[in-house]
Amino acid sequence: MNQADPQSGIKARVIGVIHTPFAEPAGTPIQAVYGKDIEGRVLLYDPYAAALDDIDGFDRLWLIYWMDRVSGFKPRVLPYRDTKEHGLFATRSPARPNPIGMSAVRLIRRMGAELHVADMDILDGTPLLDIKPYVPSFDSYPGCRAGWFDTCAVDRRVADTRFHEPGSGDHRVQG
């Protein structure tokens, strides 16, 4: 019953929406670290706002979201920061089989059902799936080898349109 199989699907809920200054992929930072101090808002829908209690003590939060405007999955991609193709799972490219994004954003303030955050690398209107507190003892591994990122050929910090070709996406939120 609980065994996964390739034909199965999972139904996730949209629990809120992320508002940022970025209406279009081109020019949007490709990682939170490159969107430093750019501010945004996270609005939680009912009944999820009460679950934000005690979040104020955390410097950073993981936002987990559905990148609903990216194009479809390809096994190999040319990532933003290299001149060579790599396997998709060796990149942070958004055009994944499940376009789940995760950003470690800085928490400025909670106001009721809304979070004021900074370090935005997310498109405006992106559907929210989860929020987790950033806990350094669980999440921080400063010394790891990071494959081709350690010698990456291109110091690119914002997106272009390569993963957001119009009409090629199949990741829209379903009604």
Place this chain on the structure above:
Amino acid sequence: MNQADPQSGIKARVIGVIHTPFAEPAGTPIQAVYGKDIEGRVLLYDPYAAALDDIDGFDRLWLIYWMDRVSGFKPRVLPYRDTKEHGLFATRSPARPNPIGMSAVRLIRRMGAELHVADMDILDGTPLLDIKPYVPSFDSYPGCRAGWFDTCAVDRRVADTRFHEPGSGDHRVQG
């Protein structure tokens, strides 16, 4: 069209399965850091195996998965490592509105469609949603304040059954 609303749902794909020594929640490590050196395997289904190319150069990977056996969402929970309730989003408790788990596991070896990994905190048979390379410059924030975790009252490292009550889950993989 792309705006999220509370009635909408998202259909995610199961892209593989995670095999670990943990058949039951009780006794399973609650974080990868507490499952140190415990080994497991990640099996990618077709057509996703080709997307693993170049993953060998990374010390760690984020596994993103669907915790299909947890019980339903409650806004406030008593987490494993405290004696006080907290808002769910201020905890790493698995019983989330979307039970999405993320674990920074250690990559031992890739063999075709299979990854041999260590630092397991995941139940056997858990459906896989995504794999991302761990990149310290994106993911590592060693100095952050972590709210109640910084003074947590209970040094618990393995799960019990509190978030996995039989019959209360609604997160099973749908056929």
